[in-house]
Structures are given as C-alpha cells and as structure tokens.
Amino acid sequence: MSFSAAATVVRPDSSPQQDTSPAHQEPFVVLVWNDPVNLMSYVSYIFRSYFGFSKEKAHTLMMQVHTEGKAVVAAGNQDKVEADVAAMHNYGLWATYEPSGLGA
Incomplete structure (x- = not known):
C-alpha cells in the first residue's frame, strides 16, 4: 500500500499552498x-x-505481510493508530506504528 505526499493546491489568485484537509x-x-x-x-x-x-484487499495485504515481512494496513493520527495497534495485539497479530513521513 502506498500513500502519496500532500497535494499542492494552486489557486489562480495566489501562490501554491499545502493541502491541509484531513x-x-x-x-x-x-x-x-x-x-x-x-x-x-x-x-x-x-x-x-x-x-x-x-x-481481495485483505488477501493482498496478508500476502504482502507473508512475502515481504510487513504491510501498511492503516494510517491516521496517533490516537487512531495506537488503537489499531492495540486491536491487532488483542487479535494476536504483531503490529507497530511509525511516522509516515507525510504528516502535517
């Protein structure tokens, strides 16, 4: 799974600005x-x-975990990813979170 960097929004009447939508x-x-x-x-x-x-998506991600050793399965703010990691641990899966490098 890949994530694109924040999009640059160009308005005719202004200079480029970072898109800060959620x-x-x-x-x-x-x-x-x-x-x-x-x-x-x-x-x-x-x-x-x-x-x-x-x-299909679940299978693709599972195969990425199996063949590449890991897969990105979710993204979000720190509270959300901490909850997702805790849930994965409760299901017996090994999960961590890290900065995406794309953040606000």
Missing part, C-alpha cells in the same frame, strides 16, 4: 508484521473484520 493529515501508519504463529486465513479475516477491507 485526508492529507495522516502522520502515522500501522504496520502488521509477519509471524510464525497465525494462519494466513486468520490474518485476512482480521483485516476484513476489523478494518472493513474487501476480501
């Missing part, structure tokens, strides 16, 4: 890491049930 203010990302414990089907199920991903 969609572009996600300074943290949630990473789920591969582990030797959980079944791939279980990881997909958690991604579908907790994050509301489609079956």
